[in-house]
Ligand SMILES: Nc1ncnc2c1ncn2[C@@H]1O[C@H](COP(=O)(O)OP(=O)(O)O)[C@@H](O)[C@H]1O
């Protein structure tokens with residue numbers, strides 16, 4: 001089938017794919033960064049002693065996990081303007097991905113933190129270490145090793161999920177494929193190129209993941 | 222050094238410490254025994270406030286532990302706690318396990334803390350394992366590191382909660398002999414254990430608990446050979462058979 005491919009058209013549309021790739025990359029990085037912050041905060045709230053805070057965090061996490069991302073995107077896309085908040089689609093998309101991934105990241109981080117046996121924490125308490133010292137010297141160093149692989153998995157999911165932003169006409173990678181399809185009716189060329197570019201991002205993150213596992217997982221011999 | 226005055230504690234409706242009165246003086250070695258679930262661990266855990274008492278008074282080295290405003294860091298710095306399951310930090314090596322609290326709680330310089338830690342490791346016979354990781358050590362060695370970790374804060378009191386119960390029989394001796402040495406050097410110790418030999422050798426007193434109450438107190442030989450209560454007699458016959 002490849003010989004029927006219209007490479008010239010793909011080449012011609014390269015600037016569009018470039019824009020799509022750039023936006024997918026940018027959206028993913030920014031959303032992931034914000035989602036990490038949201039996730040850590042939501043996890044802290046989830047583990048806090050204050051019941052109200054815990055309830056809010058659980059409500060947030062569960063409502064995200066129980067609804068489709070596309071619905072969440074539409075919810076913000078149509079919901080924010082009714083609240084009088086008008087922001088560009090791309091920012092609406094980043095917000096949606098941030099809230100979505102934030103909920104999953106909160107659970108990943110929580111699993112990491114609760115993987116440290118309670119006895120070690122009691123040993124820390126018994127020797128007079130404060131809450132933050134226990135976090136810093138006992139819990140986090142061990143939680144990181146458990147947390148990094150699923151976090152990178154979540155990052156890969158986020159990149160693929162960002163394709164849904166094409167539904168609110170953000171010109172990211174998938175949308176650029178749609179544009180080529182509608183202008184020239186070449187869906188095979190369009191989505192083959194799109195898939196290839198997603199693959200490039202995927203391998204980049206995979207590489208990052210392998211590297212970070214070597215660097216971050218604690219040196220238990 | 223430690224004084225319980227009419228101390229009570231409940232877990233929900235379970236009366237886990239029932240009107241405990243107990244005094245441990247400086248340099249004294251007290252062995253606590255009793256059936257499982259009788260409240261021995263809880264008794265120990267109240268002393269460094271891993272658990273809070275709900276009624277009564279508890280003083281440790283003059284500090285009112287029942288008072289919610291006391292300085293917990295100061296209290297805990299004076300008490301070493303050795304757990305049944307050791308609970309070493311697996312991501313740190315032996316030396317780092319021992320120096321963590323001296324550096325961050327006592328504010329010692331790293332160098333100074335390491336010298337202190339080596340001295341404590343020497344005392345438990347593990348100076349040559351300083352750079353090993355916990356999972357490279359046997360259970361007995363891990364427990365001795367845990368004791369060194371407790372000693373590194375130069376505590377006035379050491380608490381042991383069944384320190385040999387998780388160990389293979391052939392490793393119990395090495396841990397007990399470290400504890401005997403500490404006892405002979407005049408450390409104040411409360412030890413939850415069923416090791417009768419240890420109790421007879423170094424304990425000044427044995428306390429027998431059942432269902433949250435102190436049933437009986439006595440000198441080790443008197444307690445093990447001629448217990449006053451039927452419950453204690455039954456308990457001793459069970460651990461002898463074991
Ligand atoms: N955190 C807790 N919450 C509820 N019950 C507990 C808790 N810790 C201990 N208990 C209960 O209190 C009783 C005494 O426990 P413990 O002090 O551990 O006894 P021992 O050390 O003598 O075996 C047991 O019945 C135990 O199940």
Ligand SMILES: [Mg+2]
Nearest residue numbers: 261262263383
């Ligand atoms: Mg116990």
